[in-house]
Amino acid sequence: MGPIWLRRAVAVITASSALLGFAADAPLKIAPVAFNERVLANGLQVIAVPSSASPTVSVQVWYHVGAKDDPAGRSGFAHLFEHLMFKSTAHLKAEQFDRLTEDVGGANNAFTGNDVTGYTDLVPSNHLEVLLWAEAERMSNLNVVQANFVSERAVVEEEYRERVLATPYGRFGNAIAPAAYQVHPYKRPSIGSIADLDAATLADVVAFHARYYRPDNATLVVAGDFDPKQLQAWIDQYFGPVKKPDATLPRVSVVEPRWTADRRAELHGPQVPLPAVAVVWQGPPVADADAAALRVAAALLSAGESGRLNQSLVYRQQVASQAGFDADLRMGPGLLTGYAIVAGGHTPEQAGKALLAEVMKLADKPVPAAELAKVKTQMLTSALVERQTPNGEASALAEAAVLYGHAGEVNAKLEQLRRVSAADVQRVMRRYVAQGHKVTVTYSQGSDK
Amino acid sequence: MKRAVLAAALAAVATWAPAQQNESAPVPGAPRPLQIATPQEDRLDNGLRVIVAERHGTPLVSLRLVVRTGAEADPPQRAGLASMTAGLLARGTRRHGAPALAVAAETLGGSIDSGAGWDASAVGITVTTPRAAEALSLVAEVATQPTFAPAEIERYRLQALDGMKVSYAEPGTLSGLLAMRAVFGDGAYAHPADGTPASLPRIARADLQGFHGRFYRPDNAVLVFAGDIDLAQAMKLARRHFGAWKAPAQPLPKAVPAAGTPWPAPAIVVDVPGAGQAGVSVTLPAIAAGSPERYAGMVANAVLGVGYSARLNQEIRIKRGLSYGAGSNLDARREAGALRAVVQTKNESAAEVVGLVNEQLDGLAAAPVPAPELAARKAYLTGSFGRRLETTQGLGQAVAGLAVADLPLAELSQRIAQLQAVDASQVQAFAAKYFDKARRHVVIAGESAAFSQALKAAGPMVSLPQGDADLESAAPPQPR
Numbered sequence: 012m013g014p015i016w017l018r019r020a021v022a023v024i025t026a027s028s029a030l031l032g033f034a035a036d037a038p039l040k041i042a043p044v045a046f047n048e049r050v051l052a053n054g055l056q057v058i059a060v061p062s063s064a065s066p067t068v069s070v071q072v073w074y075h076v077g078a079k080d081d082p083a084g085r086s087g088f089a090h091l092f093e094h095l096m097f098k099s100t101a102h103l104k105a106e107q108f109d110r111l112t113e114d115v116g117g118a119n120n121a122f123t124g125n126d127v128t129g130y131t132d133l134v135p136s137n138h139l140e141v142l143l144w145a146e147a148e149r150m151s152n153l154n155v156v157q158a159n160f161v162s163e164r165a166v167v168e169e170e171y172r173e174r175v176l177a178t179p180y181g182r183f184g185n186a187i188a189p190a191a192y193q194v195h196p197y198k199r200p201s202i203g204s205i206a207d208l209d210a211a212t213l214a215d216v217v218a219f220h221a222r223y224y225r226p227d228n229a230t231l232v233v234a235g236d237f238d239p240k241q242l243q244a245w246i247d248q249y250f251g252p253v254k255k256p257d258a259t260l261p262r263v264s265v266v267e268p269r270w271t272a273d274r275r276a277e278l279h280g281p282q283v284p285l286p287a288v289a290v291v292w293q294g295p296p297v298a299d300a301d302a303a304a305l306r307v308a309a310a311l312l313s314a315g316e317s318g319r320l321n322q323s324l325v326y327r328q329q330v331a332s333q334a335g336f337d338a339d340l341r342m343g344p345g346l347l348t349g350y351a352i353v354a355g356g357h358t359p360e361q362a363g364k365a366l367l368a369e370v371m372k373l374a375d376k377p378v379p380a381a382e383l384a385k386v387k388t389q390m391l392t393s394a395l396v397e398r399q400t401p402n403g404e405a406s407a408l409a410e411a412a413v414l415y416g417h418a419g420e421v422n423a424k425l426e427q428l429r430r431v432s433a434a435d436v437q438r439v440m441r442r443y444v445a446q447g448h449k450v451t452v453t454y455s456q457g458s459d460k
Numbered sequence: 461m462k463r464a465v466l467a468a469a470l471a472a473v474a475t476w477a478p479a480q481q482n483e484s485a486p487v488p489g490a491p492r493p494l495q496i497a498t499p500q501e502d503r504l505d506n507g508l509r510v511i512v513a514e515r516h517g518t519p520l521v522s523l524r525l526v527v528r529t530g531a532e533a534d535p536p537q538r539a540g541l542a543s544m545t546a547g548l549l550a551r552g553t554r555r556h557g558a559p560a561l562a563v564a565a566e567t568l569g570g571s572i573d574s575g576a577g578w579d580a581s582a583v584g585i586t587v588t589t590p591r592a593a594e595a596l597s598l599v600a601e602v603a604t605q606p607t608f609a610p611a612e613i614e615r616y617r618l619q620a621l622d623g624m625k626v627s628y629a630e631p632g633t634l635s636g637l638l639a640m641r642a643v644f645g646d647g648a649y650a651h652p653a654d655g656t657p658a659s660l661p662r663i664a665r666a667d668l669q670g671f672h673g674r675f676y677r678p679d680n681a682v683l684v685f686a687g688d689i690d691l692a693q694a695m696k697l698a699r700r701h702f703g704a705w706k707a708p709a710q711p712l713p714k715a716v717p718a719a720g721t722p723w724p725a726p727a728i729v730v731d732v733p734g735a736g737q738a739g740v741s742v743t744l745p746a747i748a749a750g751s752p753e754r755y756a757g758m759v760a761n762a763v764l765g766v767g768y769s770a771r772l773n774q775e776i777r778i779k780r781g782l783s784y785g786a787g788s789n790l791d792a793r794r795e796a797g798a799l800r801a802v803v804q805t806k807n808e809s810a811a812e813v814v815g816l817v818n819e820q821l822d823g824l825a826a827a828p829v830p831a832p833e834l835a836a837r838k839a840y841l842t843g844s845f846g847r848r849l850e851t852t853q854g855l856g857q858a859v860a861g862l863a864v865a866d867l868p869l870a871e872l873s874q875r876i877a878q879l880q881a882v883d884a885s886q887v888q889a890f891a892a893k894y895f896d897k898a899r900r901h902v903v904i905a906g907e908s909a910a911f912s913q914a915l916k917a918a919g920p921m922v923s924l925p926q927g928d929a930d931l932e933s934a935a936p937p938q939p940r
Contacts, residue, residue, distance in 0.1 A: 064518075118843065135843070181736070282734050326559065332626075388569040
């Protein structure tokens with residue numbers, strides 16, 4: 012099959028009609044991702060989408076484990092563990108993943124979210140088999156030694172310093188979830204703390220791998236240049252023999268209660284040139300039927316220069332130097348977070364008040380049709396931009412499969428987005444924002460305690 | 461809990477079938493080479509150069525109007541003028557105000573992105589193919605008819621000054637800005653491209669109009685299309701939206717010397733109280749973008765600090781856990797360039813990190829890079845280059861970069877072969893010529909009490925309080 016995004020009406024359209032502007036009002040249509048999906052006997056979910064646009068292939072393994080699964084007293088552990096997956100295994104030396112990717116013209120990376128940990132490899136397509144072998148190897152045979160554990164833990168502590176302590180708003184961003192959640196493990200910052208990282212041991216590493224890194228807790232996505240039959244044969248060969256443990260997979264079942272009162276938190280830091288404020292509401296899980304309308308609401312408020320918060324707080328009132336709104340939806344209870352970095356000469360109170368007023372307008376009045384159409388086009392174009400590369404396409408599929416629970420969501424999500432109406436936006440903003448309770452977090456120069 | 465994972469081979473082999481086959485990595489098959497076509501070009505009657513890099517398959521087009529003049533043309537006392545001029549393009553034209561322009565662009569699905577760096581100012585947007593004509597009409601409107609309304613100038617200035625308050629609190633940013641000042645000294649490449657807290661208030665509307673009038677002209681510009689479009693279609697659109705653009709009668713102003721004389725080399729320390737880390741830079745004057753040594757320079761820089769496995773990250777992160785990431789970049793501009801090693805580390809380790817960077821710079825000059833390492837770093841370079849061209853935006857930027865640096869467009873299709881042709885002796889010769897100790901400028905921004913003793917022991921040092929780092933001054937800071 013050809014490139015996934017080829018859709019005749021758009022891509023093969025001729026210059027005389029498409030490029031001279033007549034088609035601009037037609038609704039933007041995006042061809043669905045034509046993926047193939049199966050589950051191996053050991054429970055591994057496999058998703059494949061071929062494309063020959065470039066001679067590269069993306070191999071991604073997402074494990075259904077994230078910061079919410081950090082053991083007690085070990086905040087930041089899922090993330091520390093992610094780093095250790097690049098150390099030795101039974102048949103791979105430490106950093107050999109870099110030999111198999113970087114050294115042959117590819118790249119690798121990994122990330123840890125609240126709900127997932129993803130490993131992404133991108134290689135010239137003739138190296139696909141090697142990467143499938145290597146991913147199966149670290150799924151089965153991780154073998155970290157003490158010296159590597161200690162040095163990598165120091166790296167993660169430097170990551171903490173770089174991202175939390177050395178950036179002006181690092182402490183602020185890191186403090187929002189802890190201030191907002193009351194009981195859910197999302198309350199702990201996913202980067203952890205130096206004390207909890209220092210408390211981690213090699214035994215924790217062994218236990219964590221055994222508990223969560225198993226085929227029935229993983230999703231393998233391959234996108235790019237490959238022969239579909241050959242791919243499946245290799246997957247059977249390398250992942251087929253990985254054993255599914257008998258132990259039950261532990262799952263977080265903590266329920267975050269409805270917040271019953273507004274709360275406030277004040278935070279200080281040593282290098283805060285301009286104060287900041289965040290206002291946070293409780294949101295639904297990512298797979299909830301209201302999620303699409305909330306994502307549209309977030310885009311109305313903060314997508315691009317023309318977003319409402321930028322136009323109102325930054326451009327017209329000039330009370331903020333930056334403002335945004337994030338529908339931070341997760342597998343469990345999500346957050347709806349509005350934030351502003353205060354403009355020089357103004358206060359967090361002024362910016363917070365303006366932010367609140369702008370957010371509430373979406374609950375009070377339906378959004379005009381042209382504005383709704385604008386954000387939908389922005390969101391659909393962004394999806395298309397993301398899916399240009401094998402990595403982008405694989406990530407979109409993995410996110411659908413793991414966070415939303417089924418790969419088909421990659422296409423359904425865009426369909427749901429098209430169907431969101433002005434009334435839907437108003438309804439969800441009433442339900443979650445106007446009728447919900449909020450947590451306000453302010454951040455300014457000074458010291459705590 | 462079962463210890464199968466760490467008991468490794470024995471426990472694991474039992475689960476593998478056929479075990480033998482899976483114990484070592486399979487051997488890769490033959491590669492499918494990356495084919496990169498040379499972009500096509502043509503010119504409008506008014507002198508505007510039009511370049512098209514085709515990439516079909518996804519219905520997206522990235523459009524970019526590039527003016528071949530940037531921050532190097534900022535006049536004395538007006539650092540940030542090019543940047544402010546570009547930043548204000550979409551803040552009002554003869555036909556539309558700033559909010560209307562933002563809505564118009566974003567209704568097409570993209571966002572107008574404008575700014576100035578070294579040697580170039582640009583305004584661009586990425587949209588789906590059917591929106592390309594309207595998007596180009598907007599790009600033409602903002603590039604050729606900006607009004608620089610006084611209220612917008614004031615608004616922009618306040619936002620930029622606020623932005624600087626934030627970026628000057630970041631040790632890495634502060635260290636980088638001062639490093640470029642040290643390397644380019646009194647040259648036109650030395651000041652911060654975005655200006656400084658002192659220079660922005662001096663920029664008047666007449667300065668902005670003057671800069672736009674002098675440099676935004678068709679015979680000093682390049683229009684780049686990248687993506688789902690061909691040359692005939694692009695020329696039709698270019699003629700329609702830029703055909704009436706006229707170059708002024710007066711000739712294009714001559715460029716001022718950009719390289720300058722570097723500062724003397726004592727290490728510079730900026731004390732940032734409460735800094736969460738120290739930002740460390742070791743920077744040296746290097747080559748211009750069009751230098752015949754450019755491929756050797758790219759490979760030398762790649763061995764030193766590009767990618768996860770390069771020497772700086774090996775020594776500083778992987779072996780010692782001293783940083784989340786250590787690397788280097790080769791900033792090769794039209795007339796001159798700099799190579800900068802960049803590391804953030806806890807304040808206590810800053811002096812140790814400087815020593816490690818110096819060792820790696822010395823090592824590259826002292827001995828040839830072993831063949832497997834050289835092959836690996838070249839593979840990484842060529843692979844990243846190829847991946848960059850997988851998006852219409854990356855492709856457009858790569859093409860614009862060639863045009864700005866006065867390099868032939870064929871370089872796009874030849875670069876991989878040229879990089880592959882670099883050998884170990886060329887890398888060593890490059891390092892010997894450019895990495896000399898006397899040419900290195902060390903700048904550290906951080907909590908200086910934690911590292912200044914150790915740094916002083918290694919050589920001369922000048923220390924400044926955070927507020928005294930004068931990025932406007934071409935004169936080196938004096939010990940006090």
